[in-house]
Amino acid sequence: MSGEVVRVAILGCGAIGSLYAAHLTRASGVEVWAVDPWPEHMQAIREHGLKVTGLADFTAPVQTLTDAAGLPPCDFGIVATKAQHTHAAMTGARHALQDAAVVSVQNGVGNEEVIAGLVPRVIRGTIVTAGAVTAPGVVRYDAPGDTWIGPFEPSPARAGEIALLAEKLNQGGLKTHAVDDARGPQWTKVVFNAATSPLSALTGLTVGAVCTDPALRREVERLIDEAERVCARAGIPLTRDPRHAVEEAVREAYAHKPSMLQDVLARRTTEIDVLNGGVAAEGRRHGVPTPAHDAMVALVRGLETSWQHG
Structure with missing residues (x-):
């Protein structure tokens, strides 16, 4: 020191x-x-x-x-x-x-x-x-x-x-x-963020609004399910059920605009590659398909590209 x-x-x-x-x-x-x-x-x-x-x-x-x-x-x-x-x-x-x-x-x-x-x-x-x-x-x-x-x-x-x-x-x-193994806490946060932030960024809705809209909530659940399968195959134990984090966000942070939505509103490059892109990359390493996360990456990247032409 x-x-x-x-x-x-x-x-x-x-x-x-x-x-x-x-x-x-x-x-x-x-x-x-x-x-x-x-x-x-x-x-x-x-x-x-x-x-x-x-x-x-x-x-x-x-x-x-x-x-x-x-x-x-x-x-x-x-x-x-x-x-x-x-x-x-x-x-x-x-x-x-x-x-x-x-x-x-x-x-x-x-x-x-x-x-x-x-x-x-x-x-x-x-x-x-x-x-x-x-x-x-x-x-x-x-x-x-x-x-x-x-x-x-x-x-x-x-x-x-x-x-x-x-x-x-x-x-x-x-x-x-x-802790001896910090992967569990890290991936618990990643799963929640990857399931909610891109949908918020693409729709302009707050986290609470995304998670209480029936159609969007189904997409949240699909993203969580895929990420959980990736973590299970990779041997990463999540520290809590991501669905509990979703319900907590609805109760305590309904009006929160996640950083990805803030980036989109400011037309800044997002962190989609290390959130949904990170889940998808880990899925490829372990042979787990992640079509929902792949779709989020493609859509958010497409939105970023649109700023160059508008």
């Missing part, structure tokens, strides 16, 4: 990255550096601190950079970018993370493989926390949720590193579980 200080780099300072950055400053002996290309956000944090509103109310001192070239050597990296920016973010910060344990807290599957191509020790991570950046330097904490971290099997971080990161996150106020 960096003397008595644990230095953590946060790559990507959107809602999740900002919440992680802010809470980690509350842990003892942690120095947090945030890297994000949004200059107004970084400047506001540098000058006034990172303000957390909503379920918490505090301001956190965070070091900020718009270019990772200035990042000092770190003990941990937390990748919180969109999946499509993983490689670029890691490439820029690689010099500072060569002796770090690096965890992905991103959506979907496949991010750890990208990270492992650039640094030697990787942590598989999953989160269900929610929030939104409401202004430069301000993040709203909307919904608490647990974090699960464990070794990425082909390029694992050391057990002591995983335990230390979990300890610091818990000290900071983000409930975190260090």
Whole structure:
């Protein structure tokens, strides 16, 4: 470690990255550096601190950079970018993370493989926390949720590193579980997101509206069934029934617009390739057909292509 200080780099300072950055400053002996290309956000944090509103109310001192070239050597990296920016973010910060344990807290599957191509020790991570950046330097904490971290099997971080990161996150106020196999929590989230987010993105409906429309709910169920067959063949035990997550979303987050819908509304590239595309890829590896997930990938990609002609 960096003397008595644990230095953590946060790559990507959107809602999740900002919440992680802010809470980690509350842990003892942690120095947090945030890297994000949004200059107004970084400047506001540098000058006034990172303000957390909503379920918490505090301001956190965070070091900020718009270019990772200035990042000092770190003990941990937390990748919180969109999946499509993983490689670029890691490439820029690689010099500072060569002796770090690096965890992905991103959506979907496949991010750890990208990270492992650039640094030697990787942590598989999953989160269900929610929030939104409401202004430069301000993040709203909307919904608490647990974090699960464990070794990425082909390029694992050391057990002591995983335990230390979990300890610091818990000290900071983000409930975190260090587990031996983090695939179950990761895929439980992937199955739910892949069953609801593309339908929301394609229709413009909130998660609750998608899940309570009879015709769309049948598609949700079909997507869940396919993903469950993939997980069963791959030997990945889900930590809860995805249908329970659907009912919970209807009760507690009916009006929520998932990030894929937000991307579509802003005409940004979505994360369809690491959600439904990730399920389909795992299905191909294990000989499980995934026509419903293949259809979601084709439809969302087609929608993205339409923006180039309109």
